[in-house]
Amino acid sequence: MVHLVAVPDAITASGCACVFTDTIFRLHGLPRELVSDRDPRFTADFWRSVFKSLGTRLKMSTSDHPESDGQTERANRVLEEILRGYVHSFKSWSEFLPMVEFAINNSVHASTTHTPFYVNGLRHPRVPTLLECNSGLRGGGTRASKNRFGSRSSRSDEEVIAFDADIDNIDIEEDDASESAEALTEEDDASESAEALTEENVDVAVVRSQRTEANESSDEFILARETVVRFVQDSIAEAVDQQKQNADKNGRQ
Incomplete structure (x- = not known):
């Protein structure tokens, strides 16, 4: 570099x-x-x-x-x-x-056919070649957030009574749903205590597999790094030898 x-x-x-x-x-x-x-x-x-x-x-x-x-x-x-x-x-x-x-x-060198960044870190730096430009203009459409019944002052008495009845039915349904959810929660608590040991064993196995994958990826990186370094060293040595030969020819002339 x-x-x-x-x-x-x-x-x-x-x-x-x-x-x-x-x-x-x-x-x-x-x-x-x-x-x-x-x-x-x-x-x-x-x-x-x-x-x-x-x-x-x-x-x-x-x-x-x-x-x-x-x-x-x-x-x-x-x-x-x-x-x-x-x-x-x-x-x-x-x-x-x-x-x-x-x-x-960040330029490719003729003697190595790689960039110095890649030779040293096996990666290319990110450059802002194309910047994503989000439009700052908003709007252009209508918002559909109106109540389907309209304003309260424009509704009739029958519509208001029907609307209140619907609200009461919704409250009753929510209470029934909460009771059933509590029953399911109690059953889940009983099953969770029985599955705790199994989950711990699974977690240990997952951690071990992750460590194995990390070691394999690091070994692959080191091997690729050594391969690139050897290739660069051979290319530089070949370029130096060619340069010396050209210099000797020019000196004899």
């Missing part, structure tokens, strides 16, 4: 170490090897002593052979091309770095 940080020209080796800790270590941990050019900041005793104590091997690129650190050189060229297309003034280039970093990490 690519991580971009704006730093001043006069940054020291200790400042580079702080940037490394804040941007690389907190996200990926300590690397086994660190490839860099022969900048005085990276060849300083402080930089070497820090990574020696951390157990990281420093590997410097060969002078006049930028292909030995081809990934960094390629990333720098892509960064320059993107910034030329969006930056309108020299002072505003650092404001575009977060989005440029996201764009580079």
Whole structure:
């Protein structure tokens, strides 16, 4: 993955170490090897002593052979091309770095045929390509919430008496329904006490099956992750070898 940080020209080796800790270590941990050019900041005793104590091997690129650190050189060229297309003034280039970093990490690389996001996490980040737009306009229809008998003042006496009788019948039916519901509740309480042990056994079996499924899914994720990493490593090694061959041919000419 690519991580971009704006730093001043006069940054020291200790400042580079702080940037490394804040941007690389907190996200990926300590690397086994660190490839860099022969900048005085990276060849300083402080930089070497820090990574020696951390157990990281420093590997410097060969002078006049930028292909030995081809990934960094390629990333720098892509960064320059993107910034030329969006930056309108020299002072505003650092404001575009977060989005440029996201764009580079979400793009398919020719050497790996995958995006850096997928290589590191086996997933693609969600991007707002299509935002669902709900209409803010409401209404346009009539509400049918009127009482079917109309207002009380517009009804006749016979309709009012019939309506009250219907209400009384509804109350009686509700009382009968509540009594039958209470009887069913008592029967359910008796049956629940008998089924409590069976339900506990079922719950234990469900928990065990869920744990088994979780372990299987985690094993599948780890296997897929290792497969992708091996494929990426082989692709990068092949691209580096091809780049070295091209450089040797150009040197002989």
